[in-house]
Amino acid sequence: MDPVLLPSLVTWIICALAVFLGTILQRLSGAGYGMFAAPIMSIFAPEWMPGTVILVGFLIGAGTIFSARNAVIWRDLPYGFLGRICGAAIAAFIAAAFVGTQTLGLVVGGVVLFAVALTLSGLTIAITKGSLFIAGGVGGVMGTLTGIGAPPMAILYANTDARRSAATQNAFYGFGTLSAILALLMAGVLTWAHWVFALTLAPAVPLAIWVSHPLAKRFERVAIRPWALGLVSCSAIILLLRSI
Secondary structure (H helix, E strand, C coil): CCCCCCCCCHHHHHHHHHHHHHHHHHHCCCCCCCHHHHHHHHHHHHHHHHHHHHHHHHHHHHHHHHHHHHHHCCHHHHHHHHHHHHHHHHHHHHHHHCCCCCCCHHHHHHHHHHHHHHCCCCCCCCCCCCHHHHHHHHHHHHHHHHCCCCHHHHHHHCCCHCCCCCCCHHHHHHHHHHHHHHHHHHHHHHCCCHHHHHHHCCCCHHHHHHHHHHHHHHCCHHHHHHHHHHHHHHHHHHHHHHHH
């Protein structure tokens, strides 16, 4: 479905809350915005998926990179970026078939649960040029189709210092969303209405980043993970049940 009008006030409030809380989660842990916002928006505003989630995600990635740029591991970025570009290009060919259909809800819900499983798997993979490229590629496909591209890269940085891990993952996320935007434009599924809706949600991003500053000093990544994963899993299950 091609959205031509802005959603109702109630729908906008729900989406704005999803962006606000997802941004805080992304800022604190380096992952989580897409896992949180995508299933909620797929339930309450499916016609805006995945374009709006990805457009707002670019602001989140850019904002969080700026706020913690001194902690980014810059030498890792080129290989992950290259993988992300390849993954987004592949996803561009798939997007046209799924976006605007009931199947997209199944895809989003499935990707969320897959992302949760990856997060809980306890996998440890060494950070190499090859693993960065592969993680970037898988994240590029996932992120372009659903707005959820962070978990593959999160596995690589699971044992890295929390601040450097979050900052570097946010750098990958910001670039990944830019790649996804270009891919969706190529696929012809990103409309002017997505840009307008994303613009109305944009103020929630700097507000959430500002709120998250004091929280980052009080909450460790491990402490917030259980409730965050539980919440996104519930949202994904509800989405799957509604999409069947």
